[in-house]
Amino acid sequence: MTRTLLALVLGVLIGVGATFLLAPSSLPPRQPDSRPSIEPAATRPIDIAAPPAAQEASRDFYRQLADADAEALASMIAQAAARAPSTDRELALAVLFKRYAELDALGAVRLARQARVGGAALGAVYGAWARAAPDQVLAALSTVTNAEDAADVAVAVIMALGADGSAVRRVTAVLAAREESTSFAGLSPQPVPTPAGRLGAIAGRSALALAAERWADLDPRRALAVARDIDDQRIRPTFEAAALRSLANVAPNEAFAGLADIDTSGPNLPLFGTALVELARADPERLLAAVRDFPPDARRLAESAALQQLAQSDPAAALRHIERLPLGMERQGFMRLVARSYGKRDATAALAWAREQRGEQMLVSAVIGGVAEDDPGRALDLALALGSPMERMTAVQMAATMGARQDATAEAMANRLLAADDPAMKDMLGFTVVAMWASRSPDRAMEWLLANGQDMSPNAFQQIGQQLAMRDPQKAVTYLARMPEPAREPWVHGVVQGYAQNDPQAAIDWLGRFRGEPWYGRAASTVAMNLAQRDGAAAARLFDDLTADAGGVPPEQLVNVIATGWANQDPAAAADWVMRRTSEPQRDLAIRNVVGMWAAQDADGARQWTLRLPQGAVRDGALAAALTASAMQRTGNLDPGLLNAFASPQAQQQSVLQIVQQLAYDDPTKARAIADAHLDATFRARADGMIEAARNQPRFGVQGVEVGVGVVQGAAPAVRGR
Numbered sequence: 001m002t003r004t005l006l007a008l009v010l011g012v013l014i015g016v017g018a019t020f021l022l023a024p025s026s027l028p029p030r031q032p033d034s035r036p037s038i039e040p041a042a043t044r045p046i047d048i049a050a051p052p053a054a055q056e057a058s059r060d061f062y063r064q065l066a067d068a069d070a071e072a073l074a075s076m077i078a079q080a081a082a083r084a085p086s087t088d089r090e091l092a093l094a095v096l097f098k099r100y101a102e103l104d105a106l107g108a109v110r111l112a113r114q115a116r117v118g119g120a121a122l123g124a125v126y127g128a129w130a131r132a133a134p135d136q137v138l139a140a141l142s143t144v145t146n147a148e149d150a151a152d153v154a155v156a157v158i159m160a161l162g163a164d165g166s167a168v169r170r171v172t173a174v175l176a177a178r179e180e181s182t183s184f185a186g187l188s189p190q191p192v193p194t195p196a197g198r199l200g201a202i203a204g205r206s207a208l209a210l211a212a213e214r215w216a217d218l219d220p221r222r223a224l225a226v227a228r229d230i231d232d233q234r235i236r237p238t239f240e241a242a243a244l245r246s247l248a249n250v251a252p253n254e255a256f257a258g259l260a261d262i263d264t265s266g267p268n269l270p271l272f273g274t275a276l277v278e279l280a281r282a283d284p285e286r287l288l289a290a291v292r293d294f295p296p297d298a299r300r301l302a303e304s305a306a307l308q309q310l311a312q313s314d315p316a317a318a319l320r321h322i323e324r325l326p327l328g329m330e331r332q333g334f335m336r337l338v339a340r341s342y343g344k345r346d347a348t349a350a351l352a353w354a355r356e357q358r359g360e361q362m363l364v365s366a367v368i369g370g371v372a373e374d375d376p377g378r379a380l381d382l383a384l385a386l387g388s389p390m391e392r393m394t395a396v397q398m399a400a401t402m403g404a405r406q407d408a409t410a411e412a413m414a415n416r417l418l419a420a421d422d423p424a425m426k427d428m429l430g431f432t433v434v435a436m437w438a439s440r441s442p443d444r445a446m447e448w449l450l451a452n453g454q455d456m457s458p459n460a461f462q463q464i465g466q467q468l469a470m471r472d473p474q475k476a477v478t479y480l481a482r483m484p485e486p487a488r489e490p491w492v493h494g495v496v497q498g499y500a501q502n503d504p505q506a507a508i509d510w511l512g513r514f515r516g517e518p519w520y521g522r523a524a525s526t527v528a529m530n531l532a533q534r535d536g537a538a539a540a541r542l543f544d545d546l547t548a549d550a551g552g553v554p555p556e557q558l559v560n561v562i563a564t565g566w567a568n569q570d571p572a573a574a575a576d577w578v579m580r581r582t583s584e585p586q587r588d589l590a591i592r593n594v595v596g597m598w599a600a601q602d603a604d605g606a607r608q609w610t611l612r613l614p615q616g617a618v619r620d621g622a623l624a625a626a627l628t629a630s631a632m633q634r635t636g637n638l639d640p641g642l643l644n645a646f647a648s649p650q651a652q653q654q655s656v657l658q659i660v661q662q663l664a665y666d667d668p669t670k671a672r673a674i675a676d677a678h679l680d681a682t683f684r685a686r687a688d689g690m691i692e693a694a695r696n697q698p699r700f701g702v703q704g705v706e707v708g709v710g711v712v713q714g715a716a717p718a719v720r721g722r
Contacts, residue, residue, distance in 0.1 A: 073100045077111060098124035109140065122149050123156030130160035134170075141174045144207075150175065151210030158215060163222075165229040168215070172235050175208040208235070212242035220246035224258060237263065241271035248278035255279060259290055269298050273305075280305035284313075288321055300330065307334055311341030315350070318342075336366040343370025347382060368395040369402060376403030380413055384420070393424060397432050404436035407444055411437075418452055427457045434460065435467045442468055442475060450482050461487040462494035469498025477510065489519040496523060500531050504538040512545075521546060525553045529561045536566020540577050556586045563590040564597065571598035575609060579618075587618045595622040599629030607642065615647050624655040631659045637677060653683045660687045664694035 068076075077096050083089045097112055112125045122144070130137040137157055144150040154171050161167035216223040216239070224243035230236040240262060248255035256279060262272060279287045284306035291302040303321075310318040318338045325331040335357070342350035347367065354363035364386065372379035376399055383395035400417070404410040410433055417429040438445035449456075449464060461483070469476035476495045483491050492514060499507035511527060514520050524546055531539040539562045559581060566574035571594055578590045598606035603626075610626045613619040627642045638656070646652040656678045663671035668691050675687035 068099070070100065070103050073103070074111060081116075094124045097122075098127070100125075123152040126153040127156030127160040130157045134161055138170060138174050141171070142177060147207040147210060150207035151214055154207065154211035155214045155218070158211075165226045168226050168239070169230060169232075171211070172208065172230070172232070172239070175206075175211060176232070176235055209238055209242070212239045213245075215239070216242040216246040220250060221254070223247075228261075237271050241275055244272065245275040245278055248275055248282060252279065252282035256283070256286060256290060269295075269301060272298070273301065276302045277305045280309045284310040285317060303334065304337060307338055308341055311338040312345050315342040315345060315353075319353075332360065332362075335360060336362055339363045339366035340370035340373075343367035344374060347371045347378070351382065362394070364391050365394045365398040369398045372399045372402035376406075376409050377412065379403070380416065384416075389424075393428065396425065397428055400428070400433045401436065404433050405440075407437070407441050410434075410441075410445070411448060414448060414452075418455055423457065426455070427459055429456065429460065435464050438464050438468050439471060442472065446479055450479070453487055454484055458487055458490040462490035465491045465494025466498040467494075469495040470501055471498075473499040473502055473507070489517070489523070492519075493523050493526060496527050497530055500527055501534070504531055504535045508538060508542050522553075525558055528558065529553075529565075532562045532565025533568065536562060536569050536574055540566065540574075555583065556589060559586040560590040560593060564593045567594045567597040571595075571601060572605065572609065579613070584618060588621055591618055592621045592625045596625035596629055599626045600633075603630060603633060607639070611641065611645060617647075617651075620646055620648075620651040620655075624651075624658065627655055628659050628662065631663070631674070638674060643678070653679060657683050657687060657690075661690045664691045668694060 073096055077093065077100065080089060080092045080096060100111065106129070109125055109129060112122050126137050126141065129140075134157075141150065141153055141157065144153050154175055158167045158171050161170065212227075220243055224240065224247055227236060227239035227243050230239060244255055244258055244262065247258065255275070259279065276287070279290075280302070287302055287306040288310075291299045294302065307318050307321065310321070315338065318341075322331060322334050322338060325334065339350060339354055342353070343366070347370075350367040350370070351364065354360070354367045357363050368379050368383050371382060379399035380396065380403065383392060383399045386392040386395055396417070400413055403413045414429060414433050414437070417425050417433065420426070434445055434449055438449075445464075446468070449461075453461065465476055465479075468479075473495070476498065480488065480491060480495070492511070496507050496511045499510065507527065511520075511523060514523070524542055528539040528542045528546075531542070543558060543562055559578065563574045563578045566577070575591065575594045575598065578587055578594060581587050581590075595606050595610055598609070606626050606629070610619070610622045613622060623642055623645055627639060630639045630642060638659070643652065643656075646655065656674065660671045660675045660679070663674065671687070671691055671694075675684050675691070679687055
């Protein structure tokens with residue numbers, strides 16, 4: 001009997017599945033003697049292939065399904081759940097679970113969880129349970145952790161509870177509770193058109209947003225009416241936006257009529273992104289007129305969607321609208337958006353228009369980008385034919401970026417650019433086409449590179465090596481043995497930089513194999529500088545191992561870069577490392593920067609460390625940095641402990657003058673007070689000039705004043721204390 005019944009279930013699904021799942025059942029419930037496990041009964045396997053036609057089976061379908069007991073249904077559920085995912089499987093499970101839930105709602109929930117089903121099947125279980133015990137099912141809804149499943153359950157429960165405003169409010173209260181840690185403004189991630197011409201998306205899909213969309217798709221008009229009856233202003237926009245989007249698909253005129261009543265201000269705006277996109281598809285010019293009085297952000301969002309559509313059907317109309325906009329970044333963004341769509345529709349006319357627009361250098365490449373979306377080869381032809389070298393380079397890069405998305409197109413573009421009699425094009429070939437190609441299909445891209453690399457710039461090998469090593473350092477390492485000799489150094493440079501982003505120490509160890517190469521110092525110095533921000537200790541160890549070979553980088557500059565980057569992570573360790581340098585020039589600049597950064601994070605820690613340094617020029621430099629940071633943070637006068645710790649009055653006066661110089665632009669009153677309190681007559685005269693210059697001129701470009709540099713040499717009289 002179970003074999004025949006399951007075959008009937010599968011056969012009749014196409015004809016009656018949706019109606020059966022959503023309508024309240026008229027089948028009489030039966031109480032089982034026990035709750036069977038999801039494990040199938042010890043019966044013959046059920047053949048669920050090749051069902052009879054739904055028309056022939058429907059006469060017996062309901063009667064036989066009604067006669068099935070819980071044990072037979074459980075066995076069929078187990079057999080159906082074991083099938084490979086398919087639409088028929090999901091519908092079969094939904095029908096079977098719905099009937100089982102009418103016999104034993106709680107048992108159906110248990111079986112559904114045991115079988116790990118979701119979607120329509122889980123919705124059918126909870127929908128049937130909701131008709132018998134609404135309070136229990138609402139409480140259980142919060143335990144459905146998967147957002148997709150929770151949305152299906154929510155819609156089924158709404159239908160079971162009457163599909164009215166009361167049902168929606170009861171269900172959304174449960175869904176909202178599970179979103180308490182999420183801002184309601186981001187509950188419904190909608191595609192948002194931007195002046196750049198792309199549709200972005202807010203990350204994260206919530207059960208509440210998904211339920212709103214699925215509920216709205218069932219009956220958009222009813223959904224919109226119910227949404228506007230929701231009092232909770234956190235939840236209402238989510239359901240209202242979903243309903244408006246669905247209504248725009250089936251009845252644009254009604255959606256336009258409802259547009260005037262929506263609140264698109266503030267955090268609600270992203271929710272209405274897809275609704276505006278659908279309205280733009282229906283009638284872009286009408287949307288442009290409808291949103292003229294919208295808040296600025298909402299208006300820009302709607303205009304982006306509308307202009308993108310209008311440019312594809314009537315570029316002249318889109319341009320007429322843009323010409324009415326005031327000059328500025330917004331207008332430029334819209335022009336590029338239209339240029340891209342215009343290029344897709346009529347490349348020749350779009351290019352002619354773009355080149356007539358004076359002062360809009362990115363329009364030509366935007367047109368080329370639009371052409372490249374559909375035909376990268378033609379886009380490259382158009383780009384290479386441009387007369388202006390800068391315009392041609394930008395346009396070729398745009399076409400190449402789009403073309404590198406497919407292996408065949410990427411290879412064709414690479415071959416064409418390689419044949420170009422233009423060194424700049426060959427450089428761009430490596431940086432754009434082959435690098436993007438290698439990031440997606442490394443083996444094919446590398447085979448092409450190794451076969452054609454002798455005609456490419458060595459810089460291309462470095463860029464591609466870094467790109468590949470960031471994704472798969474071990475694979476990138478293996479290609480070294482096949483590199484032509486001129487490309488070995490740039491390849492190692494690139495690979496070790498990319499490698500270091502995954503595993504700094506392993507990258508350093510691998511680089512150590514090339515210690516005898518004449519370019520080792522250059523490669524190690526580059527890695528150390530790049531590594532400093534992420535792993536200052538590793539960068540410092542690499543520098544210590546370089547001895548005198550810094551690859552042409554002045555050692556004091558390299559120490560400063562490493563120490564400054566390391567100070568973001570561990571300023572105390574960075575400062576101690578700097579002080580272990582044997583060269584005073586290496587210590588001097590680096591310690592000033594480290595202490596300055598340290599004091600901004602931990603003023604007391606930097607102060608105590610600085611005061612423990614031995615007397616000398618390096619200590620005075622650290623004191624100057626700590627005193628400056630303290631002056632910027634303190635509301636009162638200078639720190640007397642730091643102020644009186646300088647080795648000489650000259651160093652103290654220079655440090656105070658530098659502080660006055662920096663404060664003169666942001667807080668001239670404080671700068672004046674510090675100058676009067678701590679500078680002698682000679683230095684105070686210099687300070688007066690700085691304060692006056694700051695009042696009359698911008699921060700940079702003040703004649704005779706260089707911010708942060710000591711400006712006085714020679715002896716100084718005794719300094720007045722606080």
